[in-house]
Every structure is written in structure tokens, then in C-alpha cells.
Amino acid sequence: MVQGFTVWLTGLSGAGKSTIANRLEQELIARGRSVEILDGDIVRTHLSKGLGFSKEDRDTNILRIAFVCSLLTRHGAAVISAAISPYAEARAQARAQIGAFVEVYVQCPIEELTRRDVKGLYEKALRGELANFTGVSDPYEAPVDPDVTVNTDTETLEESVAKILAVLESRGYIGQAAGAVA
Amino acid sequence: MVQGFTVWLTGLSGAGKSTIANRLEQELIARGRSVEILDGDIVRTHLSKGLGFSKEDRDTNILRIAFVCSLLTRHGAAVISAAISPYAEARAQARAQIGAFVEVYVQCPIEELTRRDVKGLYEKALRGELANFTGVSDPYEAPVDPDVTVNTDTETLEESVAKILAVLESRGYIGQAAGAVA
Numbered sequence: 001m002v003q004g005f006t007v008w009l010t011g012l013s014g015a016g017k018s019t020i021a022n023r024l025e026q027e028l029i030a031r032g033r034s035v036e037i038l039d040g041d042i043v044r045t046h047l048s049k050g051l052g053f054s055k056e057d058r059d060t061n062i063l064r065i066a067f068v069c070s071l072l073t074r075h076g077a078a079v080i081s082a083a084i085s086p087y088a089e090a091r092a093q094a095r096a097q098i099g100a101f102v103e104v105y106v107q108c109p110i111e112e113l114t115r116r117d118v119k120g121l122y123e124k125a126l127r128g129e130l131a132n133f134t135g136v137s138d139p140y141e142a143p144v145d146p147d148v149t150v151n152t153d154t155e156t157l158e159e160s161v162a163k164i165l166a167v168l169e170s171r172g173y174i175g176q177a178a179g180a181v182a
Numbered sequence: 183m184v185q186g187f188t189v190w191l192t193g194l195s196g197a198g199k200s201t202i203a204n205r206l207e208q209e210l211i212a213r214g215r216s217v218e219i220l221d222g223d224i225v226r227t228h229l230s231k232g233l234g235f236s237k238e239d240r241d242t243n244i245l246r247i248a249f250v251c252s253l254l255t256r257h258g259a260a261v262i263s264a265a266i267s268p269y270a271e272a273r274a275q276a277r278a279q280i281g282a283f284v285e286v287y288v289q290c291p292i293e294e295l296t297r298r299d300v301k302g303l304y305e306k307a308l309r310g311e312l313a314n315f316t317g318v319s320d321p322y323e324a325p326v327d328p329d330v331t332v333n334t335d336t337e338t339l340e341e342s343v344a345k346i347l348a349v350l351e352s353r354g355y356i357g358q359a360a361g362a363v364a
């Protein structure tokens with residue numbers, strides 16, 4: 001069986017977690033891997049219906065994702081978690097439970113997120129109309145020592161994904177792509 | 183990647199689901215498979231804390247198990263679910279979601295379960311002191327058309343497991359064991 005692993009994306013809403021997850025998935029499939037993306041919405045539908053956005057409920061949600069990631073990782077899957085996961089302690093527990101774990105901080109300045117604001121949520125939150133909105137009306141504890149930091153404000157998608165792939169290669173979780181030159 | 187599948191054990195408390203799951207796991211590991219047992223207790227700890235034993239909560243619990251089984255099955259694991267799963271409709275939904283699904287009815291007459299009664303629960307339930315105890319104070323909808331029926335009252339553990347393995351072979355989910363004779 002191949003070595004399973006989990007790429008754990010963390011970052012604010014709109015920072016680009018899903019975009020990176022989808023592109024990374026393509027790259028991993030091209031390397032012959034069996035990939036599973038667990039995004040926040042899928043998980044809230046299938047595992048965490050009824051949970052809200054208190055710290056306790058958010059932590060419970062993250063630990064359920066981590067449980068599923070740990071099972072899939074154990075069976076050789078390449079797993080990508082794309083939930084906000086705002087609390088450092090819950091991410092640390094996920095790392096401990098999963099083992100083969102790469103934490104990726106998907107960073108983007110809040111000014112840029114407010115400018116993009118695809119769904120109009122930042123504007124609403126900044127006007128005080130949206131409770132529990134991470135980064136505005138709810139805490140986001142940025143990773144202190146992530147395995148990779150990508151900055152979607154200044155990097156291209158290709159650059160961000162290449163940084164993640166490089167770490168996966170250096171850990172031996174994936175082989176080097178054919179034709180890669182040092 | 184090998185073909186994943188889920189063996190879905192259903193039956194009353196004490197009927198022998200966990201015993202069969204553990205023995206079946208050994209047989210599948212001997213065939214080189216990567217096996218995951220999802221038993222009711224593990225799942226209630228990691229996925230369904232806070233859920234009770236109403237029909238709605240039981241169904242939610244089963245659908246969460248089914249979601250995880252479907253992910254693992256898709257990635258080539260041999261999954262064994264060992265939850266009571268008393269409601270036929272929820273089992274049908276699990277089958278639909280998972281695809282490569284073998285329903286095993288782990289049957290044992292309630293008289294025999296009451297005689298065994300390892301944890302003293304049947305006696306308590308029959309005295310009316312235990313609400314929501316499946317088969318006594320809560321419904322159990324026996325499978326009408328399971329893929330396999332094993333009867334732990336009249337068969338040995340080896341016989342029960344052999345019946346399940348035979349179905350897995352006939353479906354092409356596992357290879358025939360070396361030295362097997364028709």
C-alpha cells in the first residue's frame with residue numbers, strides 16, 4: 001500500500017483553500033494517487049449537522065474531520081482538508097491523531113479578502129451583521145509554525161501548489177514528478 | 183488500487199457482530215487487505231457524541247457511519263461496520279451510498295441473547311428498566327433480503343465467517359484463498 005498523508009489547509013474564508021485543494025488534487029491524481037478532499041461544507045452536511053459555530057462546536061467539527069482524515073490516511077489515501085480550522089489546539093490534535101500531516105497556512109491579508117469578498121460576507125461581518133465570522137467577529141489563530149505557508153495575495157496558484165508538492169516530496173509522501181530538475 | 187468494499191453487519195446487541203468483525207478482519211488481513219472496523223462505540227465517540235437513541239438520532243448515526251464507509255471503500259479499504267443499525271431504511275441508504283456493500287444479518291434468537299446476557303442488559307430491559315434497548319424496548323427491523331444471514335446460535339464462528347468470505351469471493355471483492363477447494 002502507498003503511504004497515505006493529509007494536507008491540512010487552514011485559513012480564512014475566501015483565502016483560496018478550495019481552489020488550492022482542487023488544483024492540488026489534480027496534481028496528485030496525475031501522480032497516480034487516490035485523493036479525497038474534505039471541505040468544510042461537505043463535512044458539516046455529512047458529519048456535523050446540528051453543530052454551530054461556538055468554539056466547542058467548531059472544535060468538535062474539526063476533530064471529526066481529523067478522525068476521518070486519520071482513517072483515510074491509514075488506508076493510503078491522499079487527503080486534503082479544506083476547513084477554516086481557526087483554533088490552534090484543535091489543529092495540534094489533528095496533527096497528533098493523523099501522523100502523516102502537513103499543515104498549510106493559506107494566508108491572505110484581510111484587506112484583500114475584504115476587497116475580493118465574493119459572497120459579500122466580509123462587508124456584512126464588518127458592519128456587525130454577521131456573528132461568528134472568522135477573522136472579523138470570531139477568532140482566527142494563525143499557525144505559528146506551519147509546514148508550508150502560501151500567500152494567495154502575492155503568489156500564483158501554481159506557485160502555491162508547487163510549494164506544497166515540494167514538501168510532500170521532501171517528506172517522501174509522494175515521488176518526484178517525472179522530469180523534475182533540482 | 184484494489185477494490186474496496188463494506189461488510190455491513192446488523193443485529194441485536196450481543197448477537198456476535200464484534201466477534202465476527204474481529205475474526206473477519208484477521209481473514210482479510212491474511213489476504214493482504216487493509217481493514218477498518220467501525221463499531222458502534224468508536225463511532226459514537228468520534229462522530230456522534232451528543233446523539234441519543236431516538237429513531238432520528240440513530241438514523242443520523244448510521245448515515246455518518248455510511249459516509250465514512252463510503253469514503254474508505256472508495257479508497258480501496260475493506261471496511262466492516264458493526265453497529266446494530268436497527269432501521270431498514272437507514273441500511274438501504276447506506277447501501278445506496280456505499281455501492282460495494284454486503285449486508286450481513288447477524289441473527290440470534292432473543293431467548294438465547296437473554297440467556298447469554300453478558301452485560302445483564304437484556305434482563306434489565308425485560309424488567310422495563312432500560313429504555314431504548316433494541317429488540318426489547320426499541321424496534322429492530324430484521325433485514326428482509328440480506329446478502330448473507332449468519333446464525334450465531336447454531337453455527338460456529340468459523341462457519342459464519344466462511345459464509346461471508348464466500349460472498350465476498352463470489353462478488354469479486356476478494357480473491358479466492360490459496361488452497362481453497364470447491
